[in-house]
Amino acid sequence: MxxxxxxxxxxxxxxxxxxxxxxxxxxxxxxxxxxxxxxxxxxxxxxxxxxxxxxxxxxxxxxxxxxxxxxxxxxxxxxxxxxxLSACFVLPIEDSMEEIFETVKNAALIHKSGGGTGFSFSRLRSAGSTVKTTGGVASGPVSFMRVFNMATEAVKQGGTRRGANMGILRVDHPDILDFIDCKKNNADITNFNISVGITEDFMKAVELGIDYDLVDPHTKEVVGQLSAKEVFDKIVEAAWRNGEPGIIFLDRLNRDNVVPSQGEIESTNPCGEQPLLPFESxxxxxxxxxxxxxxxxxxxxxxxxxxxxxxxxxxxxxxxxxxxxxxxxxxxxxxxxxxxxxxxxxxxxxxxxxxxxxxxxxxxxxxxxxxxxxxxxxxxxxxxxxxxxxxxxxxxxxxxxxxxxxxLRNATCTTIAPTGTLSIIAGCSSGVEPVFAYVFIRNVMDNTEMIEVNPILRETLEKRGLYSDELMRKIAKEGTLAHIDEIPEDIKKVFVCSHDISPTYHVKMQAAFQRHTDNAVSKTVNFTHDATTLDVREVYMLAYRLDCKGVTIYRDGSRDSQVLNIGSVK
Ligand code: UDP
Structure with missing residues (x-):
């Protein structure tokens, strides 16, 4: 092998x-x-x-x-x-104590077996509304997300990785503002990725600059209004701050719901690429x-x-x-x-x-x-x-x-997964993402350095007689080939890494794959540290215009600990 x-x-x-x-x-x-x-x-x-x-x-x-x-x-x-054998599950969350905690239990069983779970919290009544049986006050979706988060913390997936969750709240839920900021602190709700479930009505209101309705999940009555533009800007600001929440376009998931008789699709799996019906895997x-x-x-x-x-x-x-x-x-x-x-x-x-x-x-x-x-x-x-x-x-x-x-034997056939671990096993770039860095320097135990070079770059440089450890160290330090004089232009052009690529091209690529994928595409749009909220806003709007099913962004350095670092040691 x-x-x-x-x-x-x-x-x-x-x-x-x-x-x-x-x-x-x-x-x-x-x-x-x-x-x-x-x-x-x-x-x-x-x-x-x-x-x-x-x-x-x-x-x-x-x-x-x-x-x-x-x-x-x-x-x-x-x-x-x-x-x-499955990576992806979606479980329903109905608005009663019995059903909420039944789902906590089921999620724990799934995590233990190595699967990830997605949930929509949109059916839960909002914080402050009354609880009939006790006359008390409901604590709302975000507080229950914390319960799911704690339960996840305690269960390791098959003893090998921690459970992963997706939490979704509809943009017209009365608690939407709390939800948008619920991961403001990087140490909070860490076992969840969160996404706002965006509707077409909301996007129209954003474009027209008008208010939109907040709807009580039980009575379906309009209980308030917010400025669509202000809410959209808050989502953008939060994502700029530390990458969350992402957004998913709920009406698009349901436009492509292949069996509408089974109800609405309300959620995806943890990394967003697999929309599923409740209890579907x-x-x-x-x-x-x-x-x-x-x-x-x-x-x-x-x-x-x-x-x-x-x-x-x-x-x-x-x-x-x-x-x-x-x-x-x-x-x-x-x-x-x-x-x-x-x-x-x-x-x-x-x-x-x-x-x-x-x-x-x-x-x-x-x-x-x-x-x-x-x-x-x-x-x-x-x-x-x-x-x-x-x-x-x-x-x-x-x-x-x-x-x-x-x-057809299968209602859907294709999905673009992140391939976080699979790509390490296969020794290739992950999913449809660009290469994050072509060269890494790894410190091995006795403090000696090990240089890890993308095999295609190594081969290309060797063929041209350009390969040297010194040059590799330089690339590792810079994080990109873009500003290294010894490297010819034609090589620089081909070996571009995530941060050399404009967010626009990240989204264009996501949209190109989405056009021919039955389910959705896992993709993170990378921004440099100095990107502005306006840059993020433009990318969100572009993803909407190009018919993506959702967007996740990440601005370099916006969390204390991030999985991948440029120009540093792995
Ligand atoms: N997943 C999970 N926990 C993890 C990583 C992934 O539950 O730590 C689930 C999740 O549903 C994710 C899916 O596996 O969307 C696919 O992720 P990926 O392609 O990265 O998994 P791999 O098969 O490469 O391990």
């Missing part, structure tokens, strides 16, 4: 099966064989004579060649007693685009035949996951199997562009993104239709927006 050291380390520390003393009792190859066997086994449910061994070999090769990886819970739990998987290239006499190009074959196997894999998955609750089993949503996405996109000699921040780069994702979703649908011929359409197909088309 061609796995780099970081990938190996992540698997050894967190994914391989351990004995009671914490010693690994599985090899990396063993992990992939365990997963391949467990997932291929589902074929016998549809065909007693299926050649499971041959399929397992295909899945094994797919994963060990780092061409496709399923989301972390599948790698951790497939073929093991727990058997919970979804398993994800990502194709490493770097492995979908071929070298020809004229240079590198995308190998569409290989990509096509990979999409076919990946769809088969993800559909099988639904069968062998052990769901945390019977109702999640039932709801998930009624639509059979899966989320195939990509990673290594920025690395692929560099290989092709294209800049992320160019119209050509954006066009390639759009073309690749169009191809993947079109082929994914075709393969899901193929599966439907032998396995049947998803049970709610006749009620879905696709009812007049050829039957």
């Amino acid at each position: 061609q796995m780099n050291k970081n990938g190996q380390t992540v698997l050894e520390r967190r994914y391989l099966i351990k004995d009671e003393h914490g010693q690994n009792i599985e090899t990396v190859e063993g992990l992939f064989r365990r997963v391949a066997d467990a997932i291929a086994g589902a074929d016998t449910l549809f065909d007693k004579k299926a050649d499971v061994r041959a399929l397992s070999d295909q899945f094994y090769d797919l994963m060990t060649n780092l061409e496709f990886l399923p989301n972390s819970p599948t790698l951790m739990n497939a073929g093991r007693p727990l058997g919970q 979804c398993n994800l998987g990502s194709i490493n685009l770097c492995q979908m290239l071929k070298e020809t006499d004229g240079g590198w190009e995308l190998d569409y035949d290989k990509l096509d074959r990979t999409v076919g196997l990946a769809i088969h894999f993800l559909d099988n996951v639904i069968e062998v998955n052990k769901y945390p609750l019977p109702i999640i089993d039932e709801v998930t199997k009624s639509t059979r949503k899966i989320g195939l996405g990509v990673m290594g996109f920025a690395d692929m562009l560099a290989r092709l000699g294209l800049s992320y921040n160019s119209d050509e780069g954006v066009e390639v993104g759009e073309k690749v994702m169009d191809f993947i979703t079109t082929r994914a649908k075709a393969y899901s239709q193929e599966l439907a011929k032998t396995r049947g359409a998803f049970p709610l197909f006749a009620e879905s927006i696709f009812k007049d088309e050829a039957p």
Whole structure:
């Protein structure tokens, strides 16, 4: 296997099966064989004579060649007693003590199994309204978010990572102003990402500069009005301050709700890429685009035949996951199997562009993104239709927006996940994000330095006789290649990192992928530290105009501790 050291380390520390003393009792190859066997086994449910061994070999090769990886819970739990394989869940929060705490419990069970949960808090009555049974005063959505946050704090996901949550509040909820500021202090509600659920009516009011209505979640009566522009500016200011809240466009999630008869989509999973109905779950998987290239006499190009074959196997894999998955609750089993949503996405996109000699921040780069994702979703649908011929359409197909088309096995096929861990395992850039930094200097234990260089940059510089440790140190220190005189312009143009790219291009790329993704796109728009609230506002408006389903921004240095730092040691 061609796995780099970081990938190996992540698997050894967190994914391989351990004995009671914490010693690994599985090899990396063993992990992939365990997963391949467990997932291929589902074929016998549809065909007693299926050649499971041959399929397992295909899945094994797919994963060990780092061409496709399923989301972390599948790698951790497939073929093991727990058997919970999905990364994404949405749970309902109804407005009663029993139901709120039932959901706290269910979320804890999901976190324990490695999944992340999203919730809409919009049904909860506002702070200060009366509680009938006691005559007391309700504490409101934000105070219950703190309860969920504390519960999450106590439960580690499968003992390997802390639980992740998404909290959403509709912009017309009377407590919206409290919600916007609830993460003002960086130490607060840390196990949640939060997003304001924006409506089209609200956006129209922003554009017209008029007030909009606040609605009581129970009586649906109008209980107040706020200036849309002022609320929008507050959201922008808070996001500028420390990256939260993000926004999601609720009406767009519901425009693309494939089975409207099942009710409204009110929330997404923690990182925002997977809108789901209450009690619905979804398993994800990502194709490493770097492995979908071929070298020809004229240079590198995308190998569409290989990509096509990979999409076919990946769809088969993800559909099988639904069968062998052990769901945390019977109702999640039932709801998930009624639509059979899966989320195939990509990673290594920025690395692929560099290989092709294209800049992320160019119209050509954006066009390639759009073309690749169009191809993947079109082929994914075709393969899901193929599966439907032998396995049947998803049970709610006749009620879905696709009812007049050829039957589909899966209500949705594509999603762009962040691939936070998968991209480390595969040794490529994450999701559709640009490369954050091409060179890192790592301090190893005995205080010696280890230089980590993006392999495509290393190869490019070596070919031109430009590679040296000294130059790498310089790039690591600067964080970008942009201002280093020794590096030729054509290389600088291609090896752009997150902060060389204008927020506008970040959004353009997100929109290009969104146009051809069934679900949503996980993407963070990076700003430099000196960006203004006006810059952030423009990006929010651009994302709205370009039909994105949401936006998340991050301004460098706006939190004391951030995951990635420019020009510093990892
Ligand atoms: N997720 C989670 N906890 C984490 C990271 C991710 O629950 O610490 C869930 C969450 O729903 C997220 C999804 O997994 O949206 C996909 O995240 P990512 O692609 O980064 O996960 P990976 O499969 O790479 O571990």
